[in-house]
Amino acid sequence: MSNEVKTKFPITWCPGCSNFVLLSSIEKALKNLITKGTPIEEFTMTTGIGCHGKIYDYLGISGIYGLHGRAIPNAIGIKLANQNLKVLTFVGDGDTYSEGMSHFIHACRLNPDMTIFVHDNQIFALTTGQNTPTTEKSKKTKSTPLIRPFPINPIKLALVSGASFVARINALDMKNSPGIIEKAINHRGLSFVEIIQPCVVLHDTRTFLKNSYQLEDNELENSDIAMKKADEFDYNNDNAKMPLGIFYKKEREILSDLYPQIKKSDGKAMWEIKRKVNIEELL
Secondary structure: OOOOOEOOOOOOOOOOOOHHHHHHHHHHHHHHHHHOOOOHHHEEEEEOOOHHHHHHHHEOOEEEEOOOOOHHHHHHHHHHHOOOOEEEEEEEHHHHHHHOHHHHHHHHHHOOOEEEEEEEOOOEOOOOOEOOOOOOOOOOEOOEOOOOOOOOOHHHHHHHHOOOEEEEEEOOOOOOHHHHHHHHHHOOOEEEEEEEOOEOOOEOHHHHHOOEEEOOOOOOOOHHHHHHHHOOOOOOOOOOOEEEEEEEEOOOOOHHHHOHHHHOOOOOOHHHOOOOOOHHHHO
16 A cells, blocks of 8 residues: 655745645655555545645645635535545635635534644735735735734634634644644544644744644543633734644534435445435435
């Protein structure tokens, strides 16, 4: 079984981009999972539009590019169609928390068995520097020269929306990130991994990481503790503490559990099943 997950496409991210390090962490996590028995053919991905979306070219797994803000519903559809796949979604703070906000909230609520990786550089980088919902209030951007709204807190949003696995990693941290990525992919349910990913060209947020620390893996099923930890960093103050690691992890009913067709599929993909629907069973 091959565990080679790299492609030969030339990488076109900007020199110094933290995505280079993040890509190495993702490759390491995937290689570990493949070595432990998951065939590379069982991984698939969807991506949004943005700098993060280029990862589609560099990982040798199947998938599709989505429209801006629509990578999450594409991933849900793939997972419902084939329960055997491990579905990874790579999106940015711009397309997830702006155009894709409703998809993100409902994915957390419905708890499909998939993983959402949000590359959060707190800026629309591909379009050269517009405000996103996580841009700090003090940041003047092309789209907010005068009025600068307060940023949202995606960790708190994921928690209150029902995500069953919530974590934050530093894109530049190759020591801790691969293990958290692997745990997120293995979790049964909606895993949300926020990636603090500084854009050294348009928005260098490395100052936000100066007071970061690693969370301990205990009391992960306590949502109150998770919310208190999430409150420590508000995306607006580079002097605040920033917790990194797993905030919350608790298994609950996943989306596919609600579908009688999937329950009776015996592990088959939906297109392999002869579709005889008893309407009375659905009422």
